[in-house]
Structure formats: structure tokens, C-alpha cells
Amino acid sequence: MTSDDVSAIEVTDGVRSLHLEWDDPGIAVLGMIQLTRDELVERIRTGELPLPPLAKLLNIEVVDAAPGRMTLRLTPDERHVNFLGVVGGGVVGAVLDVAMWGAVQLSVQDKSMLTTVSMTSNLVRGVSHTQRALEAVAEAVHVGRTTATAESRLVDAAGKVYATATATFVRMGGGNG
Numbered sequence: 001m002t003s004d005d006v007s008a009i010e011v012t013d014g015v016r017s018l019h020l021e022w023d024d025p026g027i028a029v030l031g032m033i034q035l036t037r038d039e040l041v042e043r044i045r046t047g048e049l050p051l052p053p054l055a056k057l058l059n060i061e062v063v064d065a066a067p068g069r070m071t072l073r074l075t076p077d078e079r080h081v082n083f084l085g086v087v088g089g090g091v092v093g094a095v096l097d098v099a100m101w102g103a104v105q106l107s108v109q110d111k112s113m114l115t116t117v118s119m120t121s122n123l124v125r126g127v128s129h130t131q132r133a134l135e136a137v138a139e140a141v142h143v144g145r146t147t148a149t150a151e152s153r154l155v156d157a158a159g160k161v162y163a164t165a166t167a168t169f170v171r172m173g174g175g176n177g
């Protein structure tokens with residue numbers, strides 16, 4: 001599903017439905033394992049490597065990817081709404097988490113895997129499901145032998161900030177190159 005497909009949500013007698021397709025999650029995992037860092041960057045950036053199902057579920061797309069940075073697009077829709085009638089903080093946190101992970105993961109040349117161990121977010125403005133797409137812009141701050149850190153912001157097209165987050169990752173495996 002892409003951001004254009006939100007209109008594909010059908011409403012029949014008040015019941016919402018959506019036909020959603022996603023790829024075998026193993027394809028993205030295999031890409032992580034088998035591709036070189038530069039191949040991985042390129043295939044994520046161009047969309048050649050299918051994103052994991054989580055991205056399809058939350059309506060997240062890649063805008064840009066490079067060693068040390070990743071920008072994702074979150075297109076809010078009705079499925080993201082919580083009891084308060086706004087997009088849930090977990091959805092905002094998820095897109096920032098993935099963008100920060102991408103920024104640090106694409107920094108490493110070897111086969112080590114980065115995994116999030118802590119994350120702090122500040123949700124400074126409510127997100128409505130009717131508003132246009134937001135961008136999660138993340139940068140690696142530190143990539144060390146055993147840990148990595150990143151920071152990120154969720155902004156609209158005018159640069160208005162909706163949320164900020166920082167995260168710490170543990171680096172597992174690889175030769176620490």
C-alpha cells in the first residue's frame with residue numbers, strides 16, 4: 001500500500017475495510033543478511049527491496065536513505081486513530097524508531113545488526129488522521145563498536161515539528177567495521 005491507497009479504504013454501512021498486500025517478511029531479512037551495505041542502501045532508497053510488513057501496516061514509505069540518515073513518510077489514516085480521536089503515540093513512535101534504526105543500520109559496513117534498546121520521544125503536537133503526510137527525519141549521532149545513538153523529528157511539509165525522539169541501539173555480530 002502506498003500513500004495514494006488511503007482512498008482505497010471502503011466504507012459500507014459505516015463499516016471500514018481495506019485490501020492490503022504485503023511481501024514475505026523474509027525478503028527484507030534476507031536482504032539485510034546477504035546484501036552489502038551499499039547495495040542495501042541503494043535498494044532501500046529505490047524501493048527495490050520490499051519493506052517489511054510493519055511499514056505496509058502503518059502506511060510508511062521510504063523518502064530517502066543514506067549511510068547515517070533515513071527519511072520516512074507516514075501518511076496518517078483512520079486506522080491510526082486512538083480513543084482520543086488522534087493518531088496514537090505508538091504510531092508516531094514506530095515511524096521515528098524505524099527511521100532512526102535505518103540511520104544507524106545503514107552506517108555500518110559489516111554484517112552487524114542494530115537493535116533498539118531504548119527510546120525517548122516527545123509528542124509536541126497532535127497528529128490528525130485527515131492531515132497530509134508527515135516525514136520522519138532521522139540521523140545517526142554515534143555509531144560505536146557496541147552501541148549507537150540517533151535522533152529524529154516528525155515534521156510536516158512546512159517544517160512544523162510534531163514529535164522528536166532519540167534512541168539507543170545495541171550492535172550485535174559483525175566485525176564492527
Ligand SMILES: CC(C)(COP(=O)(O)OP(=O)(O)OC[C@H]1O[C@@H](n2cnc3c(N)ncnc32)[C@H](O)[C@@H]1OP(=O)(O)O)[C@@H](O)C(=O)NCCC(=O)NCCSC(=O)Cc1ccccc1
Nearest residue numbers: 082083084085086087088089090092123124125126127162
Ligand atoms: C496540546 C499539547 C499536549 C501541548 O501543547 P503545548 O506544548 O502547550 O504547545 P502549543 O501551545 O504550541 O500547542 C501545540 C498545538 O496544540 C494545540 N493545543 C494546545 N493546547 C491544546 C488543548 N488544550 N486542546 C487542543 N489543542 C491544543 C495548539 O493549538 C497548537 O496547535 P496549533 O499551533 O494552533 O496548530 C501538545 O503537546 C500535543 O498535542 N501533543 C501531542 C499529544 C498526542 O497527540 N499524543 C499521542 C496521542 S495520546 C496516546 O497515544 C495515548 C493514548 C493511548 C491509548 C488511548 C488513548 C490515548
